[in-house]
Amino acid sequence: MIIGIDLGTTNSACAVFRDGAPMLIPNRLGQTLTPSAVSLDESGEILVGLAARERQANHPEVTATAFKRYMGTKRTTKLGGKMYSAEALSALVLRSLKEDAEVFLGEPVTEAVITVPAYFNDQQRKATHRAGELAGLRVERLINEPTAAALAYGIHHLDREARFFVFDLGGGTFDVSIVEIFEGVIEVRASTGDNQLGGEDFNEVLITMMRERFAGEWGNAVRDDRLYQRIREQAERARRTMSTAPSATMRVMWGETPYEMEVQTTAFEVAAAPLVERLREPVLRALRDSELRPEGLSDIILIGGATRMPLVRRAVARMFGRFPNATVNPDEAVALGAAVQAGLKARDAALKEVVVTDVCPYSLGVNISRAIPGGGFEHGIFAPILERNTVIPASRVHSFVTLADNQPDVLFGIYQGEARLVRDNVEIGKTRVKVPRGPAGQRIDVRFSYDVSGLLEVDILVEQSGERTSLVINDDQAGDDESIAQRREALAALKTHPRDDALNRAALARGEKLYENFLGEERAHIDWLIAEFQRAIEGQDPRTVEHAREAFHTALDRIEGERFL
Structure with a gap:
């Protein structure tokens, strides 16, 4: 049995997809929300949930709350003489939810989809996955909280096209996402947030x-x-x-x-x-990244208990020039959406026509050095390869060159973040590649391929020697060697540069032919059209390339006339 779990800062909840719909699972007290709290009683027994939270005020030395904020860090909490990491405390909450679900469902629960803030970095996601394992769960997928909320809302609106904004302000984190629904597809266009605002x-x-x-x-x-x-x-x-x-x-x-x-x-x-002012920047960034204006949105959905505050609702209304949708239960949507994702994982018949896509919430790239005018080099520069809010799965390749003559090797650090300098981003891996001795300027191609479960595959090709190096970074460590191999195989299909795609090559060939056939202003215009299409191809975004190819053919049709094939 697989369930969906919303592991929250203040409260947690779990749900299951059953009889064609997600449903919340009550805990042993009959409540659907379980406080994310852990305490020790006088006998040293561990308490989880409401009983633990009620001890916070009078027994703070043996009670822990809001530990989700420290996931992926070295911070520990001392309870009764023993030190607990945030992931260990989270594991106790997850185990309690698992046990409650087993009682309610009447069967063992072995797997789960667990939600995380969209802006959780690699270390925080890995810590969440480890917490699930410590709780005795196989974590099938980590899903971004606003994506889960979008699933809960969007599953009832698949019969219409819509774009909506998910505004998720919980107890400890703030996330926003822009989601589009079309032809049974629920596609996340952009996600961003603030992990220290709630x-x-x-x-x-x-x-x-x-x-x-x-x-x-x-x-x-x-x-x-x-x-x-x-x-x-x-x-x-x-x-x-x-x-x-x-x-x-x-x-x-x-x-x-x-x-x-x-x-x-x-x-x-x-x-x-x-604090209200800090809500603005993530909203503006998401709109910029998705290239949408507020008036292009069908709905603004509020998620998270903190959105009940009138000052937050007024701020949202001012940002978008309209009142947000208040019909969604802000405490339940994320858990229900996680259950929908669990249903998709279990291949529930009621969801067979539903397709869900997500985005990479952080930019992923490598460290480089750059020549400074007048001599010398600036080191530790971040070079993004997969930029934030790229629809995943995705694969992109960038080329770099050596800086020095007879340079024996190159050390590539793999980083996650948005800062210009890698020291301000999160290092998630590194690898060293050998380079044949020779003059500076030897080309090295670095390809990043990333899937929805957080598998990042880094492929490096040294052009002169033909030597290839591969590095696999598994964001949530989900799955055994066989499942990881299957995911890598699926990514392999993406590892073709758009310039090598047959449709794009045919389009460019048509443009070159017309360039030869026309003169004067038409020839100059065709040259400009070819350059614009090539620029889109070099951007390597499949959706952009497809739209650019359609526009390219439309423009050529106006010059040549309609194609007969």
Whole structure:
């Protein structure tokens, strides 16, 4: 049995695709949301979920929450004398969800599709996969959270063409995606986000307000973790209250004294304005990358509990010039979408006509050195090969040359990120290739091939020697050697440069023929058309090339007349 799991910062949920539709699975308390919290009781027994979260305020030294934010880092949490990594704590939550699902379904659950923020990097995705394995699950796929939400929404709208914007503000992360539906295809056009922006940050605004209000009374105790957790609990309650009320009251008992502070919603919104401003850039970047304008979108879908805040909804309305769609349950959509993906993996008959594509959320490339005018070199420059929001699976090749005479080898570091310098990006692999001794300028072709499950295959060809080097980087480490071999075989079909595609070669041949047949202004125009088509080919984007080829033939038809073949 395979299930879909939304592993959230604040709450987690799981769902299954059954009888032609996704359905949420209740936990042992009959609730569909399980707090992402872990605690130890007095006897040392591990508690997960609501029981753990309720201990946060009074037993912070043995309780952990919001650990998803530290996935893929070396940060650990001490509980009862033992250190736990974020992935180990996440594994405990996943195991609890797995056990609840087995009770509800009445059969063993062995596989899962787990959601991750679209902007999780390679290390964070690998940590999530390891957490699934520690929980006793075979992780069939890691799927981006806004993509999962788009699946949950789009599965009911396959009969129409639409473009919609998924705005996902959860407890700890912020993601956005632009999704297009056409002819039974659900295609992600762009994804971006901020891994350090969510409901917890808005809670911190309220925590700071209360700490400052009672700084004199609390003195040094203001830094006490027990006090902090009590304020944090009240901040969460107050933030939720202010989603529907003009004010909220935060009450904390410290020592023998009760402390109370009323917060006006307007004051909170003023203090939180810098966080709201941070929501703008990912939205603008996604629109730029997808080459769409807000008026070209059919709907704006809100996902994640933090989108219930009126200041967030107003900000979204201002950005897009209209009110967002509020019909989707922001807490459930991601888990339901994960279940749809699980159904696709299980080849459910109800989903046989559905095709889902995703994008590469980060640019992938290598480190290079560049000559500086006047002499010398600048090292550590990032050269993207697969740019962010490339529809995957995809394969691209770029050419580089050696810098020095008799250079014996070249070290290629493989990086993920958007920064100009590789030191500011994430290194996910490296390989060294030998180069025959000779003058500088020897060509080396580097091809990146990337699939929807996070398999990155790097192929390097040294032109002079013909020597090839291959490196496989498995983003989520899903599957055994046989399944990885099958995925590599599928990628192999993409490893043809568009210039070698028969349709493109035929189109260029037609253009060259017409260039010879015409003179004057027509010849100059044909030359320009050929150059534009070749520019599209060198960009290596299949969709762009296809559109450019159609436009090329249309333009040539106007010059020559309609083709007879």
